[in-house]
Amino acid sequence: MHEIIETEGLTRVFRDRPAVDHLELHIGAGEIYGLLGPNGAGKSTTIHMLTTLLTPTEGRARVCGLDVVRQAAQVRRRLGYVSQEKGVRHRLTGRESVELEADLNHVPRRSRARRVEEVLDVVGMLPDADRFVAEYSGGMQKRLDLACGLLHLPDVLILDEPTLGLDVQSRHRVWDHLRGLRAQGVTVLLATNYLDEADRLCDRITIIDAGREVVTGTPAELKRGVAADTVHVSSPAPDRLLAAVEGAPWVRQATLTGREHLRVRVDDAAKAVPEIMRASLAHGIDLHGVTHTAPTLDDVFLLHTGRGLSPDSAVPDLDRAPRPSAPSPAPLDSDGAARPSRPRTQEVLALLRRWYLEVSRERLSLAFTLLQPVIWLVFLGGAIARAVDARVVGTADYIGFMLPGVIAFTIVSTGVSGAVPLLWDKETGYLNKLMSMPIARSSLLVSRLAFQMGLGVAQAALILLVAAALGVRPAGGIAGGLVLLAVAALLAMAFSALFLALACRAPDHNTFFAITGFASLPLVFTTNAFVPVTAMPPWMSITAHLNPLTYAIEAMRTLVVHGWRPSLYPQLLTLTAFTLTALTLGTHEFRRLSRR
Numbered sequence: 001m002h003e004i005i006e007t008e009g010l011t012r013v014f015r016d017r018p019a020v021d022h023l024e025l026h027i028g029a030g031e032i033y034g035l036l037g038p039n040g041a042g043k044s045t046t047i048h049m050l051t052t053l054l055t056p057t058e059g060r061a062r063v064c065g066l067d068v069v070r071q072a073a074q075v076r077r078r079l080g081y082v083s084q085e086k087g088v089r090h091r092l093t094g095r096e097s098v099e100l101e102a103d104l105n106h107v108p109r110r111s112r113a114r115r116v117e118e119v120l121d122v123v124g125m126l127p128d129a130d131r132f133v134a135e136y137s138g139g140m141q142k143r144l145d146l147a148c149g150l151l152h153l154p155d156v157l158i159l160d161e162p163t164l165g166l167d168v169q170s171r172h173r174v175w176d177h178l179r180g181l182r183a184q185g186v187t188v189l190l191a192t193n194y195l196d197e198a199d200r201l202c203d204r205i206t207i208i209d210a211g212r213e214v215v216t217g218t219p220a221e222l223k224r225g226v227a228a229d230t231v232h233v234s235s236p237a238p239d240r241l242l243a244a245v246e247g248a249p250w251v252r253q254a255t256l257t258g259r260e261h262l263r264v265r266v267d268d269a270a271k272a273v274p275e276i277m278r279a280s281l282a283h284g285i286d287l288h289g290v291t292h293t294a295p296t297l298d299d300v301f302l303l304h305t306g307r308g309l310s311p312d313s314a315v316p317d318l319d320r321a322p323r324p325s326a327p328s329p330a331p332l333d334s335d336g337a338a339r340p341s342r343p344r345t346q347e348v349l350a351l352l353r354r355w356y357l358e359v360s361r362e363r364l365s366l367a368f369t370l371l372q373p374v375i376w377l378v379f380l381g382g383a384i385a386r387a388v389d390a391r392v393v394g395t396a397d398y399i400g401f402m403l404p405g406v407i408a409f410t411i412v413s414t415g416v417s418g419a420v421p422l423l424w425d426k427e428t429g430y431l432n433k434l435m436s437m438p439i440a441r442s443s444l445l446v447s448r449l450a451f452q453m454g455l456g457v458a459q460a461a462l463i464l465l466v467a468a469a470l471g472v473r474p475a476g477g478i479a480g481g482l483v484l485l486a487v488a489a490l491l492a493m494a495f496s497a498l499f500l501a502l503a504c505r506a507p508d509h510n511t512f513f514a515i516t517g518f519a520s521l522p523l524v525f526t527t528n529a530f531v532p533v534t535a536m537p538p539w540m541s542i543t544a545h546l547n548p549l550t551y552a553i554e555a556m557r558t559l560v561v562h563g564w565r566p567s568l569y570p571q572l573l574t575l576t577a578f579t580l581t582a583l584t585l586g587t588h589e590f591r592r593l594s595r596r
């Protein structure tokens with residue numbers, strides 16, 4: 001057998017507890033392979049290691065002959081991944097989401113529109129494709145994720161609970177599509193809680209429990225291994241019945257499964273049922289009902305672990321459900337397969353489009369962002385100007401004096417909101433999805449920083465226009481104004497990188513906002529935004545000198561109030577050094593986040 005996925009002693013430990021414990025998998029080309037296990041068995045952890053999202057603590061894993069740790073980038077190019085979490089892009093429509101992923105998977109531009117239509121059709125989402133994802137039900141979001149996973153023709157498709165939350169018809173459509181992929185030679189690995197799914201869909205299964213392999217084989221082999229029927233007895237005194245039948249030669253195993261239920265595994269139900277009747281009569285035990293079933297995968301699990309799988313692991317209504325007409329799987333031509341064509345540019349442009357669409361649809365917060373600096377300048381600037389001594393601030397034009405501070409604070413607060421998509425992507429699981437795609441990690445960072453920089457420059461330009469309307473013009477002329485915009489760009493990059501670093505570290509968005517909320521006031525008030533450093537008491541002057549915002553504000557103020565001066569150069573140098581430090585920190589934290 002040509003193995004596409006193989007693991008040897010694969011282990012991942014979280015806080016001294018193994019989530020996956022020396023797992024051995026050998027999955028052949030073109031198989032649909034199931035990882036079946038109860039909640040917390042270690043299925044997702046295994047999948048995260050195979051998709052390069054987690055590093056193994058011990059052992060090794062190879063996908064298409066490539067080591068998942070040492071050749072992670074190549075592995076990502078060979079696989080498609082549909083994660084368990086719903087990768088919700090709230091501000092995008094379904095179609096835009098799929099288009100984004102097509103670009104990130106390097107689907108060639110000329111076939112992109114067709115592929116997007118095809119996969120949306122396969123999961124039955126075409127009629128809703130132009131609605132916002134935020135309006136989708138859980139099942140619709142899941143189907144959309146699945147559509148994204150089918151976009152390119154990967155060698156291996158890995159799906160974590162692919163049909164969780166889907167209705168019966170959608171589930172059948174997905175199964176049919178997976179079978180179609182198998183026919184085209186794609187190897188499919190899926191983790192599932194559903195016994196029926198594993199039984200009907202998978203060629204082979206490994207059942208895992210507590211991170212360890214319980215048993216591996218085809219569903220038929222495994223059930224044959226049980227070689228037993230199960231008799232389910234309903235009685236008001238199942239414990240007495242258990243005592244009566246336990247140890248009888250025709251009983252393999254008897255287990256209480258509820259206050260009124262007893263499960264008896266037997267070699268042959270036809271012979272066992274009359275025995276159970278006889279035992280109940282002999283001991284005067286009432287029976288409410290006796291049924292029996294052929295072996296299931298649940299019995300296989302029970303046989304090997306002494307426990308059943310989770311109660312929600314069966315999908316009881318599948319047999320009775322109307323079967324939808326099976327759509328023939330969309331043919332995945334070589335055109336639709338992932339092929340790098342100027343991939344880096346395509347990735348960055350696709351991500352920039354995403355950020356743009358999301359920001360432009362946040363109308364209210366966009367309006368506040370634009371309005372806030374105007375309020376600062378017009379109302380606050382105007383009011384304080386009356387109370388300020390021109391000799392202290394060094395100019396009679398207090399609005400001009402305050403302008404750089406307003407630009408700086410606006411950019412800092414945009415930096416905070418710029419980290420929010422990363423927080424959401426982390427929390428919704430979409431970051432995992434992005435990380436498993438064949439895109440350069442740097443594209444994620446570069447696109448985000450470039451977008452924030454553009455936003456910062458646009459905001460600074462807008463504030464300059466408002467100031468011009470109030471009669472304030474940079475003393476440095478047009479060239480001075482352009483350098484001021486460059487300062488704004490540096491500042492935007494620096495603070496975006498800092499807040500991104502914080503978002504990478506923060507365990508959740510509450511912590512992130514608690515820290516930024518706590519830091520924002522000292523950050524603002526220990527600068528020279530309202531008072532020049534020369535007019536500050538010594539302790540405050542020291543803190544102002546330690547605050548990098550001071551240098552950006554001072555450089556911009558020089559350009560607005562005084563024009564070109566030699567003092568500008570050390571200020572610009574300091575700001576550049578700060579920006580480089582912030583970028584290094586941001587890159588380091590982002591790398592750390594992507595190598596868990």
Ligand SMILES: Nc1ncnc2c1ncn2[C@@H]1O[C@H](COP(=O)(O)OP(=O)(O)OP(=O)(O)O)[C@@H](O)[C@H]1O
Pocket residue numbers: 014015018019037038039040041042043044045046084193
């Ligand atoms: N990041 C983590 N930190 C600490 N423990 C973790 C982490 N991720 C998973 N675990 C633990 O590892 C074990 C296996 O979890 P995993 O998510 O792999 O199970 P699963 O089989 O996919 O479960 P489910 O069917 O519920 O998705 C669980 O005990 C879980 O709590």
